[in-house]
Amino acid sequence: MKILIVEDEKDLVDVTCKYLKKEDFVCEFAYNFFDAEDKLITYNYDIVILDINLPDGSGMDLLKIIKKQSPSTGVLIVSARNSLDDKLKGLDLGADDYITKPFHLAELNSRVKSLIRRQKFKGQDSITFHEIEIDPTAKTVKVNQEAIELTRKEYNLLLYFITNKDRVLTKESIAEHLWGDSIDMADNFDFIYTHMRNLRRKLKKKGATDYLQTIYGLGYKFGD
Amino acid sequence: MKLINKTRRSYILYSIIIFIMSSAVIYFIFKNIVTKRQDEKLLRDKDIIEQRIKYDYPLPIFDVEDFKAKNPVKDTLYYKDTLMYQIVKGVENYELYRQLTSVETLQGRTYKIITRSSLVKNHEFILAISLSVGIVILLLIITFFFINTMVFNQLLKPFNKNLNSLKNFSVEKNKSIELEQTDIDEFKIFNDSVSKLTEKLRNDFTNLKEFTDNASHEMQTPLAIMQTKLEYLMQSKNLKHEEKKLISDIYSASKRLSKLNKTLLMLSKIDNQQYSNKEEIDINEIIVEQLEIFEDFISNKKLKVIKKLKPDVKIEANPMLFDTIISNLIGNSIKHNVKGGTIEVVTDDLFIMISNTGIELKTDSDKIFERFKKESTASDSFGLGLAIVKKICDVHDWKIKHTFTDQMHHFTIYF
Numbered sequence: 098m099k100i101l102i103v104e105d106e107k108d109l110v111d112v113t114c115k116y117l118k119k120e121d122f123v124c125e126f127a128y129n130f131f132d133a134e135d136k137l138i139t140y141n142y143d144i145v146i147l148d149i150n151l152p153d154g155s156g157m158d159l160l161k162i163i164k165k166q167s168p169s170t171g172v173l174i175v176s177a178r179n180s181l182d183d184k185l186k187g188l189d190l191g192a193d194d195y196i197t198k199p200f201h202l203a204e205l206n207s208r209v210k211s212l213i214r215r216q217k218f219k220g221q222d223s224i225t226f227h228e229i230e231i232d233p234t235a236k237t238v239k240v241n242q243e244a245i246e247l248t249r250k251e252y253n254l255l256l257y258f259i260t261n262k263d264r265v266l267t268k269e270s271i272a273e274h275l276w277g278d279s280i281d282m283a284d285n286f287d288f289i290y291t292h293m294r295n296l297r298r299k300l301k302k303k304g305a306t307d308y309l310q311t312i313y314g315l316g317y318k319f320g321d
Numbered sequence: 322m323k324l325i326n327k328t329r330r331s332y333i334l335y336s337i338i339i340f341i342m343s344s345a346v347i348y349f350i351f352k353n354i355v356t357k358r359q360d361e362k363l364l365r366d367k368d369i370i371e372q373r374i375k376y377d378y379p380l381p382i383f384d385v386e387d388f389k390a391k392n393p394v395k396d397t398l399y400y401k402d403t404l405m406y407q408i409v410k411g412v413e414n415y416e417l418y419r420q421l422t423s424v425e426t427l428q429g430r431t432y433k434i435i436t437r438s439s440l441v442k443n444h445e446f447i448l449a450i451s452l453s454v455g456i457v458i459l460l461l462i463i464t465f466f467f468i469n470t471m472v473f474n475q476l477l478k479p480f481n482k483n484l485n486s487l488k489n490f491s492v493e494k495n496k497s498i499e500l501e502q503t504d505i506d507e508f509k510i511f512n513d514s515v516s517k518l519t520e521k522l523r524n525d526f527t528n529l530k531e532f533t534d535n536a537s538h539e540m541q542t543p544l545a546i547m548q549t550k551l552e553y554l555m556q557s558k559n560l561k562h563e564e565k566k567l568i569s570d571i572y573s574a575s576k577r578l579s580k581l582n583k584t585l586l587m588l589s590k591i592d593n594q595q596y597s598n599k600e601e602i603d604i605n606e607i608i609v610e611q612l613e614i615f616e617d618f619i620s621n622k623k624l625k626v627i628k629k630l631k632p633d634v635k636i637e638a639n640p641m642l643f644d645t646i647i648s649n650l651i652g653n654s655i656k657h658n659v660k661g662g663t664i665e666v667v668t669d670d671l672f673i674m675i676s677n678t679g680i681e682l683k684t685d686s687d688k689i690f691e692r693f694k695k696e697s698t699a700s701d702s703f704g705l706g707l708a709i710v711k712k713i714c715d716v717h718d719w720k721i722k723h724t725f726t727d728q729m730h731h732f733t734i735y736f
C-alpha cells in the first residue's frame with residue numbers, strides 16, 4: 098500500500114515515514130502544497146495523510162483534487178487546529194478520517210489500517226478471491242485454506258493485484274506502487290518479472306488457478 | 322593594477338619631469354641674473370680705471386704695463402670665463418673667473434684693461450638658491466603625493482565598498498544590493514545604474530524560476546491526464562493487437578516525457594539553488610539505503626556488489642541532492658553493467674568511488690558529464706543523469722572523475 102504524507106514539519110514527516118515503512122507501507126511525502134499537487138497529479142496513492150495548514154496553500158484544496166482524481170484514495174486529515182469547523186468541512190469534502198496533532202504514531206497506524214480496510218477491503222478483515230484468501234492484518238495468504246509462504250514483495254504484488262482485480266495494470270504502475278514514486282526514473286522494469294514469476298509459481302504449486310494474465314504490450318491483469 | 326597606483330605612477334613620472342625642468346630653469350635664470358650683475362660690476366671697474374688713467378690718478382695696486390701689441394686691436398670689449406691658476410693656503414688649484422677684457426687708447430697710449438671677478442662664489446650662490454628652490458618644489462611634490470593618496474582613498478571609499486557588495490551580490494539570495502551613498506556625480510550615476518541592473522536581474526531571475534517551476538508543474542497535469550485516460554483505455558475489452566501496441570507506445574512516450582520533465586525541473590532547481598540547505602550526512606547510511614532500493618535491479622542482472630566502506634564518514638551536503646548523486650551513480654552502475662558483472666562501492670574520508678564492469682567508452686571521459694550526452698542512441702535514457710551528478714558536485718565544490726581500468730568504469734567524487 099502506498100501512502101503520501103503532506104506535512105510541512107520535516108521532522109514529523111521523517112518520523113512518520115520511518116514508522117510507516119517499518120509497517121511495510123511504501124511512503125512518499127511532500128512538504129508543501131506545490132509539491133503535493135505535483136505528486137497527486139502524477140501518481141496514485143492508497144492513502145493520503147493530509148495536513149490542512151500548509152505554507153503555500155490549504156489542504157482543503159488538495160482534498161478536492163484527490164477526490165476528483167481518484168475517489169478511491171483514502172484521506173486522513175491531520176491538523177493542529179482543534180476546530181470543529183475544519184473537521185466538518187474536511188469530512189464534508191470527502192475526507193475519511195481525522196486525527197489531531199499531536200498524535201501517537203501507533204494511533205495513526207491503526208487509523209490508516211482501518212481506513213485501508215474500509216476503502217480497499219470493503220470493511221472486511223480478509224479479502225477472498227476464489228480459493229485465495231489474504232489476511233492484511235497478519236499479512237498471510239492462504240490457498241485452499243493452506244498457508245503459503247511469500248516474500249514481502251510477492252505479498253504486496255498479490256495484494257495490489259487483488260485490490261485491483263480485472264484491471265490492466267502497467268509495469269510502471271506496479272513498480273510505482275511497490276517501489277515508490279522515484280522508480281519512474283528507472284529505464285526498464287524487467288525486475289518485476291522475477292517477482293511475478295515466483296508469485297505465479299508459488300500459487301500454482303498450492304493448486305491455485307493462474308489468474309495472472311499478461312496483456313500483450315500493456316501489462317498484467319489479475320482476474321477470471 | 323589599482324587605479325591609485327596608476328595615478329601615482331603618472332604623478333611621479335610628471336613630477337620628476339617638472340622637478341628637473343623647473344630646477345634647470347631656475348638655475349639658468351639665476352645664473353643669468355648673477356652673471357649680468359657681475360658683468361656690470363666688471364664694466365664699472367673698467368670705467369673707473371679708465372677715468373683714473375684719463376685724469377692721471379694713480380692706480381692703486383694694479384700693475385700697469387704698456388700694451389704693445391703688434392696689431393693693436395682697437396675698441397675691443399669682451400667677456401669670457403677663464404680658469405686661473407692660484408695657490409690658496411698652499412694648495413694649488415684652478416678657479417673659474419669672469420673676465421672683462423678691453424683694449425682702449427687713452428691719452429695716446431693703448432691700454433688693455435682686464436677686470437676679473439671670481440665665479441666660485443657666484444656658483445655657490447646660484448647652486449644654493451637653486452637647491453633651496455628645488456627642495457621646496459620637491460617637498461611640495463611629496464606633500465601633494467600624500468595628500469593626493471589620502472583624498473583619493475577617501476573619495477574611493479564608498480566606491481570600493483560598493484564594489485565589494487557588487488562582488489558579493491547573488492541573484493539567488495533574494496536580497497537587494499546595498500550601496501553606500503555618495504555626493505560624487507559619477508559615483509551616483511554608477512550606483513543608480515548598478516541598482517537598476519541588479520534589480521532587473523533579480524526580477525528576471527525570479528520570473529524565470531517561477532516560469533520553469535510553473536511550466537513544469539502545468540505540463541505535469543496534461544501528461545497525467547493522458548496517462549490516466551490511456552490506463553482507462555487499456556481496460557476496454559476486445560482491443561486489437563495493433564491497438565494495444567499503439568496504446569503501449571503512447572503510454573511509454575508520455576511516461577518518458579514526464580520523466581524528462583521531472584529531470585529538467587530538478588536541474589533547474591539545482592541551478593536556482595533551491596536545495597541550498599546542508600546537513601551532516603552519514604555517507605555509508607545513504608549508500609546502503611540506495612543499494613537496498615536497487616536490490617531488485619541488482620539481482621535481476623545477477624550483479625555482485627562489493628562494499629568497502631570506511632565507517633563513520635560524514636560530510637556536509639544537501640540530503641536530497643546527496644541521495645540523487647548516489648542513486649544516479651548506482652543506477653548507472655547497474656544500467657551500464659554486464660550480466661553477472663560487479664559493482665564496487667568504496668568510501669573514504671576524502672572520496673567515494675563507485676565502479677562497475679562494462680565496456681570502454683567511445684567518447685571522451687569528460688564529455689559524459691554533458692547534458693544529453695549518451696553512449697548509445699538506442700538507450701532509453703536522456704543522458705541527463707551524469708549531468709545532474711556533475712551539477713550537484715559543482716554546487717558542493719566537489720570534483721568528479723571518470724576513469725576506465727581493467728574493464729571497470731570508476732566514478733570518483735573527491736570532497
